[in-house]
Amino acid sequence: MTNTKVHTPAPVDLEGDLTALRGDCARMVPHWAAPERAAARPVSPSLIHGVDVPPASARMLDAMSDYGD
Structure with missing residues (x-):
């Protein structure tokens, strides 16, 4: 069973949508x-080697x- 309790200062939206993302x-951009x-x-082809x-x-x-x- 998975523990869904999250201990974080910010609320977590597990049902977020594209707008929230x-x-x-x-x-986060800055x-x-x-x-x-x-x-x-x-x-140069001389630098390309096989696998x-x-x-x-x-x-x-x-x-x-x-x-x-």
Whole structure:
């Protein structure tokens, strides 16, 4: 069984809606800092490497019908 008692100084709205969520987010905005947007640069193909998958993981995925069939 889950204990639904919450000990917090602010009331908790467990049945909140999108409007309440947007209000909560708006109040938190001053606490968040957005990083400066960096321009995307192309990556040299010589820096792109394949993915190494351990043999045991490859066998496991091969045995899963969603992936191997």
